[in-house]
Amino acid sequence: MKTKHEIGTRDRIVRATARLMQRQGYEATGLKQISQEAEATLGSVYHFFPGGKAELAVAAVQHGGVEFAELLREALERAEDPAEAIVLCTGELARGLRESGWLDGCPITTTALESAGRFPEIQRAAEEVFAGWRELVSGRLRRTGFPAEVAEELAHTVINTLEGAEMSAQVAQSETPLHLAGRHLAKLIAAYR
Amino acid sequence: MKTKHEIGTRDRIVRATARLMQRQGYEATGLKQISQEAEATLGSVYHFFPGGKAELAVAAVQHGGVEFAELLREALERAEDPAEAIVLCTGELARGLRESGWLDGCPITTTALESAGRFPEIQRAAEEVFAGWRELVSGRLRRTGFPAEVAEELAHTVINTLEGAEMSAQVAQSETPLHLAGRHLAKLIAAYR
DNA sequence: GTCTATAAAGCGATAGAC
DNA sequence: GTCTATCGCTTTATAGAC
Numbered sequence: 001m002k003t004k005h006e007i008g009t010r011d012r013i014v015r016a017t018a019r020l021m022q023r024q025g026y027e028a029t030g031l032k033q034i035s036q037e038a039e040a041t042l043g044s045v046y047h048f049f050p051g052g053k054a055e056l057a058v059a060a061v062q063h064g065g066v067e068f069a070e071l072l073r074e075a076l077e078r079a080e081d082p083a084e085a086i087v088l089c090t091g092e093l094a095r096g097l098r099e100s101g102w103l104d105g106c107p108i109t110t111t112a113l114e115s116a117g118r119f120p121e122i123q124r125a126a127e128e129v130f131a132g133w134r135e136l137v138s139g140r141l142r143r144t145g146f147p148a149e150v151a152e153e154l155a156h157t158v159i160n161t162l163e164g165a166e167m168s169a170q171v172a173q174s175e176t177p178l179h180l181a182g183r184h185l186a187k188l189i190a191a192y193r
Numbered sequence: 194m195k196t197k198h199e200i201g202t203r204d205r206i207v208r209a210t211a212r213l214m215q216r217q218g219y220e221a222t223g224l225k226q227i228s229q230e231a232e233a234t235l236g237s238v239y240h241f242f243p244g245g246k247a248e249l250a251v252a253a254v255q256h257g258g259v260e261f262a263e264l265l266r267e268a269l270e271r272a273e274d275p276a277e278a279i280v281l282c283t284g285e286l287a288r289g290l291r292e293s294g295w296l297d298g299c300p301i302t303t304t305a306l307e308s309a310g311r312f313p314e315i316q317r318a319a320e321e322v323f324a325g326w327r328e329l330v331s332g333r334l335r336r337t338g339f340p341a342e343v344a345e346e347l348a349h350t351v352i353n354t355l356e357g358a359e360m361s362a363q364v365a366q367s368e369t370p371l372h373l374a375g376r377h378l379a380k381l382i383a384a385y386r
Numbered sequence: 387g388t389c390t391a392t393a394a395a396g397c398g399a400t401a402g403a404c
Numbered sequence: 405g406t407c408t409a410t411c412g413c414t415t416t417a418t419a420g421a422c
Contacts, residue, residue, distance in 0.1 A: 159361070171319050
């Protein structure tokens with residue numbers, strides 16, 4: 001009998017895809033590699049995802065979106081001041097990136113960029129994930145007293161600066177861009193109080 | 194006889210590669226497609242780039258780096274205040290992105306992310322390009338009176354925020370992230386005066 | 387649901403004539 | 405420098421047994 005804690009085949013496939021596409025992107029990740037990493041057969045992959053690689057990428061992007069949303073939500077509630085919380089968040093990102101040997105950057109950015117203008121469904125899934133992350137930041141700012149419009153606008157730049165700094169940190173193999181992003185975003189938020 | 198204005202085969206190959214990798218990334222761009230777009234034969238491609246696709250990608254990244262550096266240098270000198278100049282820059286980026294049908298994002302980011310941890314030479318070329326862009330911003334800030342250390346740190350976040358906003362704008366097919374990035378970066382720079 | 391075999395096409399790279 | 409032909413391999417996707 002299947003318990004709650006067992007991981008089903010479909011789930012293993014999604015996780016393997018998310019992990020591989022985070023590290024290699026969409027094009028470099030093959031279905032054969034996915035099925036091996038997931039300990040599933042190619043037949044199972046097409047059984048659960050008849051739409052093939054593109055459908056699988058959508059599921060992987062959504063999975064990565066939920067995972068980072070949890071990290072973000074936790075970090076945002078670990079400090080009284082949202083500016084401080086964002087500094088904590090950049091610290092977490094820097095640590096995770098370094099500890100992975102500079103391999104695990106943003107779970108969806110590479111796939112998002114590769115799909116832009118070529119795979120509309122994947123692109124749309126990525127945009128929805130970004131919007132969800134922004135909403136977390138925006139909500140946190142509103143709860144601290146920021147007007148809705150200011151909060152939404154700041155949330156855009158907070159997420160985008162984190163994205164750019166994460167990319168830069170990964171390529172340069174240095175924590176510096178993320179730490180600077182944290183400090184500067186804190187300053188920016190303070191300037192709007 | 195060959196004049197200065199003729200474009201040699203090698204140059205056409207580099208330009209075609211840069212253009213294709215900007216839009217599709219490294220993995221999705223084939224050598225056959227490159228040779229067709231460049232109106233060159235596969236033999237010519239390997240004649241000029243015996244290292245194959247990876248060597249070609251390094252040249253394409255450097256080419257894209259120089260092209261954007263020129264746009265950046267011009268934009269930075271079009272206003273007295275560097276904060277204003279950056280707002281002009283985000284406007285340029287938004288216009289270019291929209292006018293290309295949301296196809297031409299950052300010329301090197303997709304390739305940089307795909308190569309991270311897998312093609313060290315391409316990754317290093319991308320990091321050097323980013324460092325060059327930062328130096329342009331940093332120099333402009335120093336000339337306005339910012340201390341060297343503050344200027345360098347701000348330059349990191351300026352470039353990284355532009356990168357994140359460009360990515361976000363492309364995926365969302367909206368100019369908003371870039372315009373917000375411009376406004377917020379101007380505010381950030383003002384906060385350090 | 388799982389598994390194997392295979393089709394059909396495309397890939398990067400090489401060889402060798404011109 | 406240019407061009408064509410081709411090698412060896414991998415890719416996504418499908419078929420059909422179990």
